[in-house]
Amino acid sequence: MNYWLMKSEEHEYSIDQLKEDGHTHWDGVRNYQARNFMRDDMKIGDRVLYYHSNSKPTGVVGLATVCREGYPDFTAWDPKDKHFDPKTQKDAPTWIMVDIAFDQKFDACVELAALKANAKLEEMKVVQRGQRLSVQPVEKKHFNEVCRMAGAKP
DNA sequence: GCCAACGTTGGC
DNA sequence: GCCAACGTTGGC
Numbered sequence A: 001m002n003y004w005l006m007k008s009e010e011h012e013y014s015i016d017q018l019k020e021d022g023h024t025h026w027d028g029v030r031n032y033q034a035r036n037f038m039r040d041d042m043k044i045g046d047r048v049l050y051y052h053s054n055s056k057p058t059g060v061v062g063l064a065t066v067c068r069e070g071y072p073d074f075t076a077w078d079p080k081d082k083h084f085d086p087k088t089q090k091d092a093p094t095w096i097m098v099d100i101a102f103d104q105k106f107d108a109c110v111e112l113a114a115l116k117a118n119a120k121l122e123e124m125k126v127v128q129r130g131q132r133l134s135v136q137p138v139e140k141k142h143f144n145e146v147c148r149m150a151g152a153k154p
Numbered sequence B, C: 001g002c003c004a005a006c007g008t009t010g011g012c
Helices: A015-021 A032-041 A112-117 A140-150
Strands: A003-009 A023-025 A047-053 A059-072 A096-111 A135-138
Touching (some): A003 A059, A015 A047, A032 A059, A032 A096, A047 A140, A096 A112, A112 A140
Antiparallel strands (some): A003 A135
């Protein structure tokens, strides 16, 4: 099983929205590295740290689980969609998404500042400068540590 | 709003 | 293939 961190802007799609919907398709990723993770490495049952970026506060707000493996991101073909990609061929999808299901919302956000202050997490990608990937792999020990900080069961 | 970091584009 | 220009991300 693999562990991941996925970023969403709170006002775009929040953990509360995911809780209400139960599950969602993770559309709109237009970065090849992130695409490759979703296409090649994400498997059903993988665990996800749900991260709010550009929010107050920013940090990990809960957990989700991968419930459908990589398939074409159909929003790339929709001219009305914010993430429309005119270069994507209809029969050869460039962009891939997965579905994730709500697992739990933390009682309190584990803030980025707290992640940075925890020496056990210094090798975690999200705390490193310039790390902008919206889908990134996480080590099991880091995943467990974030859960511990949240007072949540992994 | 600012700006550093990084990815992508396109001229050559 | 190089690299400057530009666009985006995302913390602060």
